[in-house]
Amino acid sequence: MDVILDSQAIEHALDKLAEGIAKDTAEGQDIAVVGVRSRGEVISQRLGQRLGRLLGKEVPVGTLDITLYRDDLNNPQSNAQPQVRTTEIGFDIDGKIIYLVDDVLHTGRSTRAAMDALIDLGRPQAIRLAVLVDRRGREFPIQADYAGKLVEVSEGETVQVRVVEVDGVDEVIVE
Amino acid sequence: MTITGQENKFEWTRKHLLGLRQLSADELNHIFATAAGFEQISTRSVKKAPPLRGKVVVNLFFEDSTRTRTSFTLAASRLSADIIEFTKKSSSVSKGETLLDTAKNLEAMGIDIAVVRHSAGGAPDFISRNIDACVVNAGDGFCEHPTQALLDIYTILKNRQSMEGLKVAIVGDIAHSRVARSNMWAMTKLGAEVTFVGPPTLMPAQVDKLPVKVSHSLDEVIEKVDVVYMLRVQFERLGGSPFPSVREYSRYYGLTVDRMKKARPDILVMHPGPINRGLEIESEVADGPRSVILQQVKYGLAVRMAVLFLVNQAAVTEKK
Numbered sequence: 001m002d003v004i005l006d007s008q009a010i011e012h013a014l015d016k017l018a019e020g021i022a023k024d025t026a027e028g029q030d031i032a033v034v035g036v037r038s039r040g041e042v043i044s045q046r047l048g049q050r051l052g053r054l055l056g057k058e059v060p061v062g063t064l065d066i067t068l069y070r071d072d073l074n075n076p077q078s079n080a081q082p083q084v085r086t087t088e089i090g091f092d093i094d095g096k097i098i099y100l101v102d103d104v105l106h107t108g109r110s111t112r113a114a115m116d117a118l119i120d121l122g123r124p125q126a127i128r129l130a131v132l133v134d135r136r137g138r139e140f141p142i143q144a145d146y147a148g149k150l151v152e153v154s155e156g157e158t159v160q161v162r163v164v165e166v167d168g169v170d171e172v173i174v175e
Numbered sequence: 176m177t178i179t180g181q182e183n184k185f186e187w188t189r190k191h192l193l194g195l196r197q198l199s200a201d202e203l204n205h206i207f208a209t210a211a212g213f214e215q216i217s218t219r220s221v222k223k224a225p226p227l228r229g230k231v232v233v234n235l236f237f238e239d240s241t242r243t244r245t246s247f248t249l250a251a252s253r254l255s256a257d258i259i260e261f262t263k264k265s266s267s268v269s270k271g272e273t274l275l276d277t278a279k280n281l282e283a284m285g286i287d288i289a290v291v292r293h294s295a296g297g298a299p300d301f302i303s304r305n306i307d308a309c310v311v312n313a314g315d316g317f318c319e320h321p322t323q324a325l326l327d328i329y330t331i332l333k334n335r336q337s338m339e340g341l342k343v344a345i346v347g348d349i350a351h352s353r354v355a356r357s358n359m360w361a362m363t364k365l366g367a368e369v370t371f372v373g374p375p376t377l378m379p380a381q382v383d384k385l386p387v388k389v390s391h392s393l394d395e396v397i398e399k400v401d402v403v404y405m406l407r408v409q410f411e412r413l414g415g416s417p418f419p420s421v422r423e424y425s426r427y428y429g430l431t432v433d434r435m436k437k438a439r440p441d442i443l444v445m446h447p448g449p450i451n452r453g454l455e456i457e458s459e460v461a462d463g464p465r466s467v468i469l470q471q472v473k474y475g476l477a478v479r480m481a482v483l484f485l486v487n488q489a490a491v492t493e494k495k
Contacts, residue, residue: 065212068224074487076494081186084212084484120221 004151004159007170010132013148014043017130018050020146021099025055030096030125032060036114037085039103040064042163043132047101062089064100069113093122103161105131105147108140133172135159190489191303191310192482194319195361203361207329210474210481216253217476226484227256230287235278235302236313237263237293242448242472243313243323247290250479259286274298275305282306287490288483291315309486317353317379322482323447324357326475328365330467331402333474334443338365344396346372346428347406347455350379354447355406359387372396373428374418393428398437404445405430405455421454430456435465443467 005013025031033051035044041063048061065085072078100114115127134147137155153159153174160173185205195203216224232251234244244260251258261281272280274293281289288309291299296316303310314320328338335341343362345355349371359369363386370388371378382389390396397403408424418424425431430444444456444466452458461468 067212068226068484073226074229074491076491078491080184081488081492083185084209084481086212087215116225120224121219 002174003171004174005133005149005172007164009149010170010172013132014046014050017132017146017148018047018054021047021128021130022051022054025097031099032062032091032093032096033099033101034062034064034089034093034114034118035101036110037063037065038166039161039163040101042165043103043161044099044101047099047130060091062091063087064089064114064117066110066113066117069117071109071113087117087121089121093118093124095123095125097126097128098124099128099130099146102129102131104133104135104159105129105142105144106135106137106159108138108142111142112140132161133159186492187485188489188492190486190493191299191312192321192486193300193303193310193312195321195324195357195364196319198361198364200364203325203328203365206325206478206481206485207332209485210325210329210477213253213477213480213484214474216480217473223253223255225255227251227254227287227487230256230487231259231285232256232288232290232483233259233261233281233286234313235261235281235289235291237274237291237298238314239263240292240314243292243320246472246475247311247313247322247479247483250476250483251288251290253476254480254483256288256483274301278302278306282308288486309490311482311486314353317351317356319357319360320353321357321361322475322479323354324361325482326471326478327354327358327404327445327447328361329474329478330445330471331443333470334467335401338362338367341367341402342370342400343367343402343404344370344372344390344393344400345404345406346393346396346430348377348409349373349382349406350377351409352406355404358404359385363387370396370400374424376418393430393434394437397434398439400442401439402443402445403430403438407447407449408451408455425454429454430460432457432459435460435463438465441465445471448472 033044033048035041048059051059065087067082067084128145130146131144132148134144134150135153157174162169162171164170248258286308290311290313292313293315296318298315299310299312312321349355362369370390372390372393442465446468
């Protein structure tokens with residue numbers, strides 16, 4: 001197990017994400033941040049706070065549960081049984097630019113599921129993808145618009161993001 | 176117990192939901208946590224999600240029902256399943272086909288989930304042991320009506336957070352009520368204290384062996400309980416004369432405005448429907464501020480979606 005990002009590096013990556021998004025946000029543009037459960041939820045809250053400071057206005061933050069949209073739900077080969085949890089998006093997504101936030105972008109399958117889940121809630125002006133860690137291994141034609149950190153890991157390795165709120169520590173590890 | 180959608184690592188393994196008697200408190204809580212995730216589907220712009228896409232659900236109703244059947248149909252369609260409606264009158268059962276033949280024929284068509292209602296207790300269990308598909312009991316004889324009790328408890332949890340220590344009175348024709356039985360098994364397992372209230376003629380045989388208190392006086396019980404659950408007087412099931420007259424039944428066991436004055440101010444009034452207004456419950460009470468009767472119907476949809484989703488997940492896991 002190697003720690004590839006410590007808490008300071010995570011803060012730095014989040015700053016980079018927020019600055020990039022803020023730079024691309026025009027005056028008066030309606031934006032919102034939506035995190036994918038479960039680690040994406042925490043990342044999205046931290047990103048939302050940073051964006052609020054940089055833009056000088058409150059940025060709505062929501063949480064998306066993608067379980068019902070996963071493409072392996074009826075696949076006996078899939079690992080642990082998925083848990084359905086709540087989607088908590090307390091604002092209208094119509095007409096907004098939605099920054100979809102996840103911890104790690106790997107195969108792209110979660111992002112596909114998240115986009116399908118989002119458009120069942122309304123019609124955003126655009127969906128952009130922001131991830132804390134971008135790694136190789138894409139199986140779908142999906143790329144991040146904003147990545148906090150690009151990491152080189154081999155096929156069999158897993159990248160795990162741990163956050164204080166859930167795991168008691170801020171770090172990104174490779175196993 | 177929470178229904179906030181917290182993360183848990185529970186694995187659901189039952190591909191049939193036949194009753195609540197066999198379920199553990201953990202299993203019950205897992206159903207409620209899952210149902211919380213399905214609630215919002217009914218409120219958003221696209222009232223549909225894809226987890227049962229390509230699956231076939233058959234509503235196998237050998238006994239009349241409108242709301243339970245409609246609720247299952249809507250739940251299955253919101254999960255993107257295809258639904259076959261099978262009712263006794265319009266089927267070959269009226270031509271003398273046996274229960275097993277009916278089930279085997281439907282299975283041969285490739286169904287994935289059978290939602291079964293039957294006037295004979297044990298019929299869903301019998302079917303589950305003879306076909307591969309998942310079976311969900313939608314009411315069997317006087318035995319169980321698990322999804323009704325699940326939605327009842329879910330409604331209570333939405334208003335009260337926990338069942339632990341709650342006092343619940345279930346009032347009326349207990350002997351003929353599968354709803355009372357399913358609620359009794361699940362509520363007591365979750366730490367509630369259940370009292371059956373009704374005339375001695377409408378109590379089940381050997382009621383003293385069940386995990387409940389028994390009372391023949393609604394007036395005595397109403398002051399003490401957190402929830403009063405009024406059962407429907409089921410004229411279609413009542414043979415003989417279990418009570419002298421409808422008026423007398425109302426006077427002793429009806430939930431009237433007067434009787435409600437003795438109740439705790441935060442009492443929850445429940446009823447499985449359809450209501451006999453003015454008989455077991457007065458209109459002012461059924462439509463009053465303490466009534467959660469329509470919440471029961473609303474949450475029933477989320478609970479049934481959760482049950483259909485979970486039995487299908489168990490069937491997927493089984494193939495590993």
